[in-house]
Amino acid sequence: MFLPISPLVIPLLTAIGCLFARRSRPVQHTVSLIGAVAGAVFTGLLLYRVLEEGPIVARMSDWPAPFGILVVVDTLSAAMTTAAALVHLAVTAHALASADEDRRRSDFWPLANTLVMGVQGAFVTGDLFNLYVWFEVLLISSFALVALGNIRPQVESAVKYVVLNLVSSMSFLVGIALLYGTTGTLNLADLAASVRSPEVSPLLPTISVFFIVGFGIKAAMFPFSLWLPSAYGTPPATLAALLAGLLTKVGVYSFLRIGTLLFDGPVPGFRDALMVGGVLSIAVGAVGALSQSRMRGLLVHTVVFAVGFMLLGLGTGTEAALSAAIFYLLSDMIVVSTLVLLGGEMERITGRVRLADMGGIYRAHPWLALGFVVVAFSVAGFPPFVGFWGKLGLFQAALADGRWGMMLLALVGSAVVLTAVGQAWSLGLWKPAAHAFADPGIEWGRVVPLVVLVGLVVALSVHPAPLFDVADQAARELMDLEGYRKVVFAP
Amino acid sequence: MEPILAVATGLVFAAAVYALLRRNFLRLVVGFMLISNAVNLVIFLVGRLTRGNPPVIPAELEALEFSANPLPQALILTAIVISFGITAFTFSLSYRVYRSFGTLDVDLLTETERGAAPAPRSAPSRDEERQLPA
Numbered sequence: 001m002f003l004p005i006s007p008l009v010i011p012l013l014t015a016i017g018c019l020f021a022r023r024s025r026p027v028q029h030t031v032s033l034i035g036a037v038a039g040a041v042f043t044g045l046l047l048y049r050v051l052e053e054g055p056i057v058a059r060m061s062d063w064p065a066p067f068g069i070l071v072v073v074d075t076l077s078a079a080m081t082t083a084a085a086l087v088h089l090a091v092t093a094h095a096l097a098s099a100d101e102d103r104r105r106s107d108f109w110p111l112a113n114t115l116v117m118g119v120q121g122a123f124v125t126g127d128l129f130n131l132y133v134w135f136e137v138l139l140i141s142s143f144a145l146v147a148l149g150n151i152r153p154q155v156e157s158a159v160k161y162v163v164l165n166l167v168s169s170m171s172f173l174v175g176i177a178l179l180y181g182t183t184g185t186l187n188l189a190d191l192a193a194s195v196r197s198p199e200v201s202p203l204l205p206t207i208s209v210f211f212i213v214g215f216g217i218k219a220a221m222f223p224f225s226l227w228l229p230s231a232y233g234t235p236p237a238t239l240a241a242l243l244a245g246l247l248t249k250v251g252v253y254s255f256l257r258i259g260t261l262l263f264d265g266p267v268p269g270f271r272d273a274l275m276v277g278g279v280l281s282i283a284v285g286a287v288g289a290l291s292q293s294r295m296r297g298l299l300v301h302t303v304v305f306a307v308g309f310m311l312l313g314l315g316t317g318t319e320a321a322l323s324a325a326i327f328y329l330l331s332d333m334i335v336v337s338t339l340v341l342l343g344g345e346m347e348r349i350t351g352r353v354r355l356a357d358m359g360g361i362y363r364a365h366p367w368l369a370l371g372f373v374v375v376a377f378s379v380a381g382f383p384p385f386v387g388f389w390g391k392l393g394l395f396q397a398a399l400a401d402g403r404w405g406m407m408l409l410a411l412v413g414s415a416v417v418l419t420a421v422g423q424a425w426s427l428g429l430w431k432p433a434a435h436a437f438a439d440p441g442i443e444w445g446r447v448v449p450l451v452v453l454v455g456l457v458v459a460l461s462v463h464p465a466p467l468f469d470v471a472d473q474a475a476r477e478l479m480d481l482e483g484y485r486k487v488v489f490a491p
Numbered sequence: 492m493e494p495i496l497a498v499a500t501g502l503v504f505a506a507a508v509y510a511l512l513r514r515n516f517l518r519l520v521v522g523f524m525l526i527s528n529a530v531n532l533v534i535f536l537v538g539r540l541t542r543g544n545p546p547v548i549p550a551e552l553e554a555l556e557f558s559a560n561p562l563p564q565a566l567i568l569t570a571i572v573i574s575f576g577i578t579a580f581t582f583s584l585s586y587r588v589y590r591s592f593g594t595l596d597v598d599l600l601t602e603t604e605r606g607a608a609p610a611p612r613s614a615p616s617r618d619e620e621r622q623l624p625a
Contacts, residue, residue: 178533
C-alpha cells in the first residue's frame with residue numbers, strides 16, 4: 001500500500017526533515033541525499049511492479065471511486081515518477097557540491113523537495129481537481145526557487161514566470177469548474193466515460209480550450225512559451241536543470257493524460273491544435289536557440305524545441321505516435337537536465353556566460369567537452385544518440401498518418417538546432433579561449449552526477465530497447481480507456 | 492439568480508484582465524486576486540444555486556432533486572487557501588521588485604531581454620541592494 005504513494009510521501013518527509021534541520025547544513029544535506037536516493041529506489045520498485053503486475057490503484061481513506069481521491073499508477077505514471085526521481089537525485093548530488101556558492105540560503109532544500117512532491121503528485125493522481133492542487137504545490141515551490149537569491153535578473157524573470165503561470169492555473173481551474181458543471185464528476189476514469197456519452201454538453205470544445213491554454217503555458221507550447229527563456233536562463237545551473245527537467249514535462253504529461261482521456265475523440269480539433277502548437281514550438285525553439293549569444297539561453301531554447309516534438313506526437317495521436325512521444329518525453333527529462341548542468345560547468349570553468357567569451361574548454365577538459373557533444377547532439381536528434389531514436393519513432397508514426405508537411409517543418413527545425421548546438425560547440429568549447437581563465441579545476445562532487453547522467457544518456461543511445469518497451473506498454477494503456485476504467489473501478 | 496451572477500462574474504473577469512494588463516506590478520497582483528475570486532464564483536455557480544434546501548438526504552429518500560451540490564464549495568475552499576498563499580507570495584515579490592529595481596513598472600524590467608548576462612555565481616544579494624535607491 002505504501003508503494004504507490006511513496007513518490008509523494010518520501011519528498012514530503014524529506015522536506016519536513018530539511019525544515020527541521022535548517023540550522024545545520026550537514027544534517028540538511030544528509031537528509032536531502034537520503035530522501036533523493038530513497039525516492040529513486042522506491043519509484044524504481046514501483047515501475048518494476050507496474051511492469052510486472054499491471055497498474056496499481058490506491059484509494060485515499062479507502063473511499064471507493066468515483067467519490068474518493070485516487071492514486072492511479074499505470075506504466076506512464078510509474079515511468080514518469082522514476083525519471084523525475086532520477087533527475088532529482090542527480091540534481092541533489094550536484095547541488096550538494098555546488099549549493100554553498102549557488103544557494104547561500106538553506107531554503108533551497110525544502111523547496112526543492114516540495115517541488116518534486118508536486119511533480120510526482122501530478123504524475124500519479126487519478127482526480128482532476130487533485131491534479132490542480134499538485135500543480136499549485138509545484139508552482140509555488142518553483143516561484144520561490146526562481147526568486148530565491150534576489151539578484152536582479154532573477155527577480156525580473158520571477159515576475160514573468162509567476163504572472164503567466166498564475167494565468168495558466170486560473171485557466172485550468174475554470175476548465176475544471178465547467179467540466180464538473182457539465183458532467184458532475186472529477187474522477188478521470190468517470191470523466192472519460194461521461195464525455196463520450198451521447199448526451200455530452202456542447203460546451204466540451206470550449207472547455208478543452210481552457211485546458212489547452214492552462215497546460216500549454218505549463219508545457220511551454222508556443223505561443224505560451226515566452227516566459228521560459230528568462231525563467232530558466234537566470235537561476236543557477238543546478239536549479240535550472242531541476243526546473244528544465246521536470247516542470248515543462250508535467251505540462252506535457254498532462255496533455256498526454258488529460259488529452260487521451262477527455263478530449264482526443266470527443267473534441268474534433270484537439271489533435272490539430274496540439275499539432276500546430278507543436279510545429280510552432282519547434283520553429284520558435286530552434287530559431288531562438290540559434291539567435292542566442294549566451295550558452296544557457298541557447299540550451300533553454302532547446303527545451304521549447306523538444307516540447308514541440310512531444311506535442312507533435314500527441315497531435316498525431318496514433319498508438320505508435322504516443323509511444324514515440326512517451327519515449328522522447330522520458331529520455332528528454334534526463335537529457336535536458338544533463339545539458340543544463342553541463343552548460344553550468346562550462347560557465348563555471350570559463351567564468352563567462354557569453355559563447356563568444358568562452359572557448360578553450362576542449363583543450364582544458366576534453367572529457368567534459370565529449371560529454372557535451374553526446375548530450376547536445378542528442379537534443380538535436382543526431383544519430384545514433386537517444387534523441388534520434390525518439391524522433392525517428394515520431395517521424396515514422398506521423399508519416400504513417402500522412403502528415404508530410406508537418407514532418408518537413410520539424411526536420412528543418414532539427415537542422416536549425418543542429419546548427420545551433422554546432423555553434424555552441426565551436427564557439428563555446430572548441431575555439432581557443434577568448435579570455436585566459438583561471439581554471440577552477442574539476443570538483444568530484446559536481447562531476448560524479450554528470451558522469452552518471454552522461455553515462456545514462458549513452459546507455460539509452462546504444463541500447464534503447466528497454467525504454468521502447470516501457471513506452472510501448474504505456475501508450476497501449478493510454479489508448480485502452482476501458483482498461484483504465486476497469487482498473488480504477490475494480491473493487 | 493443564476494444569469495445575474497453569471498453576468499457579475501463576467502464583469503469581475505473583465506476587471507481582472509484589465510488589472511492584469513496594467514504595467515504597475517501592484518495592480519497586477521490586484522488583478523490576480525480578482526481573477527481567482529472570479530474563478531471561485533464560476534465554481535460556485537456550477538454547483539447550482541438554491542435557497543433553503545440543505546444538501547442532506549432524509550432517510551426515506553434516495554436522492555435530492557433541488558439542492559445545491561456541496562462539493563464545489565469544498566473545491567472553492569481549497570482554491571481560496573491556495574490563492575491566499577500565492578497572493579502572499581506575489582505581494583512579497585512586488586516588495587522585492589521595488590527593492591531591487593526602484594520601480595514597480597513591469598515594462599522597465601527588461602534586463603534579461605537586453606541580453607545582460609546574469610552573474611554565473613550569485614553575487615551576495617545584500618551588497619547589490621545597498622547600491623540601489625531604496
